[in-house]
Each structure stands twice: as C-alpha cells, then as structure tokens.
Amino acid sequence: MATLTFENIHGSAAEPYLSDLARLRIRVFHDFPYLYEGSLAYEEHYLQTYFNAPESLVVLARDGERIVGASTAIPLHYEEESLIAAFRSKGMDAMDVMYFGESILLSEYRGQGAGKEFFKRRLQHAEEQGKKWAAFCAVLRSDDHPLRPSHYQPLDPFWQSQGFAKAEGMIGSLRWLDLGEKDETLKPMQFWLKEVKSLEGGDHA
Numbered sequence: 322m323a324t325l326t327f328e329n330i331h332g333s334a335a336e337p338y339l340s341d342l343a344r345l346r347i348r349v350f351h352d353f354p355y356l357y358e359g360s361l362a363y364e365e366h367y368l369q370t371y372f373n374a375p376e377s378l379v380v381l382a383r384d385g386e387r388i389v390g391a392s393t394a395i396p397l398h399y400e401e402e403s404l405i406a407a408f409r410s411k412g413m414d415a416m417d418v419m420y421f422g423e424s425i426l427l428s429e430y431r432g433q434g435a436g437k438e439f440f441k442r443r444l445q446h447a448e449e450q451g452k453k454w455a456a457f458c459a460v461l462r463s464d465d466h467p468l469r470p471s472h473y474q475p476l477d478p479f480w481q482s483q484g485f486a487k488a489e490g491m492i493g494s495l496r497w498l499d500l501g502e503k504d505e506t507l508k509p510m511q512f513w514l515k516e517v518k519s520l521e522g523g524d525h526a
C-alpha cells in the first residue's frame with residue numbers, strides 16, 4: 322500500500338496546482354452521485370474563488386511526487402451569494418462558517434485514512450480561523466437513479482463519524498453539467514454542519 326503524504330497550502334499558493342486539481346475533480350466527480358461532465362472552463366472559474374481567498378485551504382495528498390487527492394475549505398463569505406443565502410435563511414452569519422468544498426481521492430488510494438486526514442486538517446483550519454461552524458453540502462440523487470451503481474455506498478455514515486449532522490430542511494442548489502446532458506442544471510444539495518470546538522480537548526474524530 323502506497324504511503325500518502327499531505328501538505329496544506331493557502332490562497333494563491335494553490336494556483337500552480339490548477340491543472341492537478343481540475344484533473345482530479347473531473348476524474349472523481351465523473352462517478353455517481355456527481356456525474357459531472359467536467360470542463361477546464363468550469364474548473365478555472367470554480368477554483369479561482371479559492372485562489373483569490375488568502376484564508377482558503379487546499380490539502381494535497383501525494384504518492385511520491387504525484388498528486389492523487391485533494392481537499393478544500395474556504396471562509397463562507399468568499400463564496401457565491403446563493404450559497405451564503407442558505408446559511409442566512411437559518412440565521413447563520415457567513416463570517417462564522419468555514420465551508421468545505423470537496424474531498425477527492427483516486428479510488429485506488431481509498432480506505433487508508435486520507436478522508437479522515439482531510440477532515441482533521443480542515444477542522445483545524447476552521448478552528449485557527451476562529452469559525453464557529455464547519456459546513457459542506459452533498460448532492461441528493463434519487464435511490465432509483467438509473468446511473469446509481471449497485472455497489473454504491475453513501476458516505477453519510479462517514480460524515481456522521483466525523484461529527485457532522487444533516488441540517489434538516491437546509492437544501493441549497495449548485496449548477497453543473499451532468500454526463501450526457503446538453504445544458505447545466507441545478508442540483509439539490511443537502512447541507513451538513515458541525516460545531517467547531519477547540520482541538521485542545523481532542524474533540525475531533
């Protein structure tokens with residue numbers, strides 16, 4: 322089993338990794354439940370928000386020199402208004418929230434703890450930035466979706482094990498191009514939340 326190494330980088334220091342991040346996102350999000358028909362133009366626009374935010378975090382996972390995974394976080398106030406509005410509707414201030422963008426790992430490296438390491442590093446960053454909440458959202462697909470693989474296992478139990486809970490009734494939307502579609506469509510996204518507490522107490526799983 323290959324040993325992975327991890328590195329935290331912030332803001333514009335992540336810009337040289339644009340093509341690595343785009344390649345990983347397009348590869349991993351091609352699969353259910355994302356079914357993302359990626360394009361470099363979409364990736365450049367999406368990732369620029371992270372490069373522009375000095376307090377964003379990109380965690381890189383490497384096998385030797387090769388980047389095989391990544392995970393991101395950004396203070397919510399840098400994000401687009403539609404995302405911020407979902408939190409405002411629940412009485413939450415964008416300044417209090419560290420938003421987790423994604424965790425992506427090539428499938429052959431899964432199951433050896435990288436997902437937990439990504440959460441640990443992002444939660445530490447949320448705490449260092451003085452945020453009260455860590456949040457992310459996950460796409461909702463129907464149980465009988467025609468492209469759902471029979472062996473598909475939702476990540477809900479993993480997210481719960483990391484201390485996150487579904488924010489009941491907090492459903493947003495994000496837009497992307499699904500595989501085989503001609504136009505981008507809005508996807509319903511379920512928000513998940515975790516209260517950020519001091520790491521000194523060893524609270525984080």
Ligand SMILES: CC(C)(COP(=O)(O)OP(=O)(O)OC[C@H]1O[C@@H](n2cnc3c(N)ncnc32)[C@H](O)[C@@H]1OP(=O)(O)O)[C@@H](O)C(=O)NCCC(=O)NCCS
Pocket residue numbers: 349422423424425426427430431432433434435436437438474476478479
């Ligand atoms: C999310 C992701 C980065 C996690 O990486 P990982 O290597 O699986 O993470 P870990 O090894 O830390 O495992 C975390 C938990 O996931 C589950 N898990 C790991 N490998 C699994 C597998 N092959 N099948 C099903 N569940 C698995 C386990 O519950 C595991 O916890 P455990 O070790 O206590 O049993 C990776 O699965 C991935 O890239 N998935 C596709 C993209 C995605 O859905 N990202 C999340 C939303 S952006």
